[in-house]
């Protein structure tokens with residue numbers, strides 16, 4: 617499946633993490649479209665997405681100040697990776713964000729949850745292979761119209777609206793063309809665990825390289841997964857500017873290079 621950038625690029629400006637849901641079920645046609653994208657958007661064989669049309673019973677848990685507590689969602693999606701692949705985390709970020717942006721474009725709400733969930737409960741509704749792991753989940757449904765007190769607290773806790781400037785994120789090179797600017801502006805808005813924004817960018821003549829801000833990855837929620845989300849945003853920005861490219865994966869602290 618080709619990247620429908622004309623749908624996903626505008627969606628990246630609309631997407632926001634939402635954690636309190638209404639009981640309203642999404643229409644069948646909407647869910648069928650989301651299922652189609654889960655099935656057909658498989659750019660990397662090591663990652664797949666399961667859409668579970670059931671309530672996420674016991675899937676979500678809360679910890680610090682109930683951070684991560686998701687309530688009321690009618691459905692959820694699980695992002696599953698084959699852990700034998702060294703690039704599984706960034707691929708999960710890239711593919712998971714693609715499906716989340718499709719959901720956003722369909723009018724649905726979501727929230728990446730990488731820490732505050734129970735993998736066994738998440739995998740209760742689908743088969744999971746020996747080397748596979750549920751890396752993250754998201755509720756799927758319609759959020760309450762206004763933010764309730766808990767959601768406001770969580771949003772503040774993660775400082776959700778605060779994003780670093782490109783000046784802080786670019787570690788080599790400078791913006792020399794409109795496609796690079798569009799790509800990096802899109803990447804800057806990517807969601808990350810606790811809004812840590814661990815991506816840094818190096819700009820070459822015909823490339824943008826994503827690396828982690830730390831020398832080593834985190835053993836809890838992978839920074840490479842966050843960087844995979846930023847990778848998709850980079851590609852969407854580039855495509856929206858009329859530029860296509862290819863990804864080459866790199867070792868720590870590098871993540872991947874997008875060459876056009």
Ligand SMILES: Cc1cc2nc3c(=O)[nH]c(=O)nc-3n(C[C@H](O)[C@H](O)[C@H](O)COP(=O)(O)O)c2cc1C
Nearest residue numbers: 633684728729730731732774776807808809810811
């Ligand atoms: C990989 C990943 C894991 C996350 N895990 C959690 C989580 O466990 N609980 C939670 O409430 N939010 C979680 N979030 C949501 C972030 O806190 C949120 O994306 C960030 O604060 C930016 O806010 P925004 O998504 O509204 O732009 C996660 C986000 C990502 C990308």
